[in-house]
Amino acid sequence: DTGVSQDPRHKITKRGQNVTFRCDPISEHNRLYWYRQTLGQGPEFLTYFQNEAQLEKSRLLSDRFSAERPKGSFSTLEIQRTEQGDSAMYLCASSPQWGYTFGSGTRLTVV
């Protein structure tokens, strides 16, 4: 097991385009989290899955954001009609119940 894998590592997109990120958690971990981290700040919670069920969404997750975990394994985070304010590091973490392992993140730059 190579830990939590995120793809792509970097994404540059034009404002208004849609982007999708993928997260592959540690295989036996049933919980999966998405966080967003802007420069100089700590990560902020976006959403959380237990298996395939999305159990909590932050108010930070506007209607342009959608996350899925269709088979309780990998997850995708889609941002529609990107805005410059969406530029950030998007982090995925997984957990068996206690303890979290973070991926290396996807750095999104909206130009």
Add this chain to the structure above:
Amino acid sequence: TQLLEQSPQFLSIQEGENLTVYCNSSSVFSSLQWYRQEPGEGPVLLVTVVTGGEVKKLKRLTFQFGDARKDSSLHITAAQPGDTGLYLCAGERGAQKLVFGQGTRLTINP
């Protein structure tokens, strides 16, 4: 409003000095975790403290959880350039999500 306040936000000291980073909140957490993050990478867990008053040591790093489980500190003895990085505290409620502080960017000068 930051639920977890870390101080200082920036710290630059000479190799061999000691330092303490603080993480404070008005909220009670079931556990508190400390992470270290390198540029362009995700946070890496250093330690989890669960019991009020708990002290854990990791080589030259000492972590303490406040008696009321609202605050924590990280003390580094004889800092080395390899300790340079962003240190994050994160509080957990009910094992469902983490609330992070804004981080302390530590620079150890040779």
